Amino acid sequence: MAKGFTKRKENYSEWYNEIVNRADLAEHSSVRGCMVIKPYGFAIWEKMQSILDKMFKKTGHTNAYFPLFVPKSLFEAEEKNAEGFAKECAVVTHYRLMNDPEKKGKLMVDPKAKLEEELVVRPTSEAVIWNTYKNWIQSYRDLPILVNQWANVVRWEMRTRLFLRTAEFLWQEGHTAHETKEEALEETKTILDLYAEFAEKFMAMPVIKGVKTESERFAGAEDTLCIESLMQDGKALQAGTSHFLGQNFSKAFEVKYANREGKQEYPWASSWGVSTRLMGALIMTHSDDNGLVLPPELAPFQVVLVPIYKGEEQREIVVNKLKNIKNALENEGISVKLDDRDTHKPGWKFAEYEFKGVPVRLAMGMRDVENESIEIVRRDTLEKKSYDMHDLAGKVKNLLKNIQENLYQKAIDFREEKTHFVDSYEEFKSILDNEGGFIYAHWDGTSETEDAIKKETKATIRCIPIDEDTKEGECIYSGKHSARRVIFARAY
RNA sequence: CGGGGUGUAGCGUAGCCCGGUUAUCGCGCCACGUUUGGGACGUGGAGGCCGCAGGUUCGAAUCCUGCCACCCCGACCA
Numbered sequence: 114m115a116k117g118f119t120k121r122k123e124n125y126s127e128w129y130n131e132i133v134n135r136a137d138l139a140e141h142s143s144v145r146g147c148m149v150i151k152p153y154g155f156a157i158w159e160k161m162q163s164i165l166d167k168m169f170k171k172t173g174h175t176n177a178y179f180p181l182f183v184p185k186s187l188f189e190a191e192e193k194n195a196e197g198f199a200k201e202c203a204v205v206t207h208y209r210l211m212n213d214p215e216k217k218g219k220l221m222v223d224p225k226a227k228l229e230e231e232l233v234v235r236p237t238s239e240a241v242i243w244n245t246y247k248n249w250i251q252s253y254r255d256l257p258i259l260v261n262q263w264a265n266v267v268r269w270e271m272r273t274r275l276f277l278r279t280a281e282f283l284w285q286e287g288h289t290a291h292e293t294k295e296e297a298l299e300e301t302k303t304i305l306d307l308y309a310e311f312a313e314k315f316m317a318m319p320v321i322k323g324v325k326t327e328s329e330r331f332a333g334a335e336d337t338l339c340i341e342s343l344m345q346d347g348k349a350l351q352a353g354t355s356h357f358l359g360q361n362f363s364k365a366f367e368v369k370y371a372n373r374e375g376k377q378e379y380p381w382a383s384s385w386g387v388s389t390r391l392m393g394a395l396i397m398t399h400s401d402d403n404g405l406v407l408p409p410e411l412a413p414f415q416v417v418l419v420p421i422y423k424g425e426e427q428r429e430i431v432v433n434k435l436k437n438i439k440n441a442l443e444n445e446g447i448s449v450k451l452d453d454r455d456t457h458k459p460g461w462k463f464a465e466y467e468f469k470g471v472p473v474r475l476a477m478g479m480r481d482v483e484n485e486s487i488e489i490v491r492r493d494t495l496e497k498k499s500y501d502m503h504d505l506a507g508k509v510k511n512l513l514k515n516i517q518e519n520l521y522q523k524a525i526d527f528r529e530e531k532t533h534f535v536d537s538y539e540e541f542k543s544i545l546d547n548e549g550g551f552i553y554a555h556w557d558g559t560s561e562t563e564d565a566i567k568k569e570t571k572a573t574i575r576c577i578p579i580d581e582d583t584k585e586g587e588c589i590y591s592g593k594h595s596a597r598r599v600i601f602a603r604a605y
Numbered sequence: 606c607g608g609g610g611u612g613u614a615g616c617g618u619a620g621c622c623c624g625g626u627u628a629u630c631g632c633g634c635c636a637c638g639u640u641u642g643g644g645a646c647g648u649g650g651a652g653g654c655c656g657c658a659g660g661u662u663c664g665a666a667u668c669c670u671g672c673c674a675c676c677c678c679g680a681c682c683a
Contacts, residue, residue: 271680271682272682354683455641459641
């Protein structure tokens, strides 16, 4: 049991904050709204990055890098996009500091160093990128362009929470240009599927693929697709988005290409991204009242080895044994940390790695040395067993696979339990207040109704799910005709 | 940005109303010794511009003003 650790039921957001802090994932920096991602937390992000990066490459994408600053004139070119982000932009107005003549040792902004044109710190990169694509695209032969960048962006949020919403965050943003509308749409869907696969296979987090309503759509997009996941407190979290941008940006930046008949046309675009917010999603999907729980596919190390001994002589015997085991496991592709520090007792280490969510712990003492055995504990169930040493690596490998599957299944079961089909507004409100979760309900398709429901209940339409129930019905709010059920929830 | 709250050692805190010795306690940290199968114990030690800047006063963690940061509730949001 983790000492002095808030339980989920007592105070969910406190529980979340404590996990982030105590598991060494991240901390608040001295910069307003910005976080420091600590090595253990960053290691998880790096794993996400490396897996996603491989997936992008495999689907034909390449990486590039575009500038952090966007001249205001470029930023405002696509009107809707600019409007949508205007309220949360950091802006650079000067390029030099000087010594403050009134206060010794202090600096001030040099009033003579005012920029002729302000620079917007990118909240997203469509503007710079499409301004660049203008030079890259002349002919259909230059298409498609399938580029991704790993970058930081800044959105000046009023209220921030580590990983879930920070003023600066890390993400990847893909920006593609295509000859036809169909190709761009296809790309948008390909990436959505890729994100869903990543979430389910690697994060062990089930997601629902859907389309955003007009009011939830990305500023400047024709259509926004998303993957939505459900957190343990019954709130929804958008885990990734993929936008079909139509010709909005190519027109705004006057990007044209000669088609196969030699006629000038505007290319079709998509953009898509996932961010360090996935870290928050990962935490809130699996972790429990004993701390962080990590799926083996994303754990910085999958197995921790803890020696138990009395005296230097025993220590040497046990640690040597564990070093051999470490090699054997690593040869099977398992990532292992051997904690042979003499400065902490085994019990302390058990508690520590449990809190940090390490999937499997192996502990060995003299008793095990004599019996040719080893103690094994899995983090997801905290089940403790003794293994004999025969084919240990094979057993651990199976166990890791089993943990990964178990976490996914548990998350699916939870989501199913928290998914409701509702036909009256009264029931809708009562479920929101008492249970939370995804609510499938009929909606008349108007923004007015959507807004009214949001105002009254704080619930939003998370998405219009793809490939699901498309039976008609009556809107729970207005009673008007509804083409199909959509998913409502309170959200992060 | 509006309403409410909080800033004291790395973390959690006492003291603040009612100004006055060397700023309290726990965890953590350092040294030594005993320990080591679920967060060890003893002894000794280090660590503070009491959020920042002004002001009142013989004297400020304490009173006043301004600013900053963080937390909760709204508006906004990946």
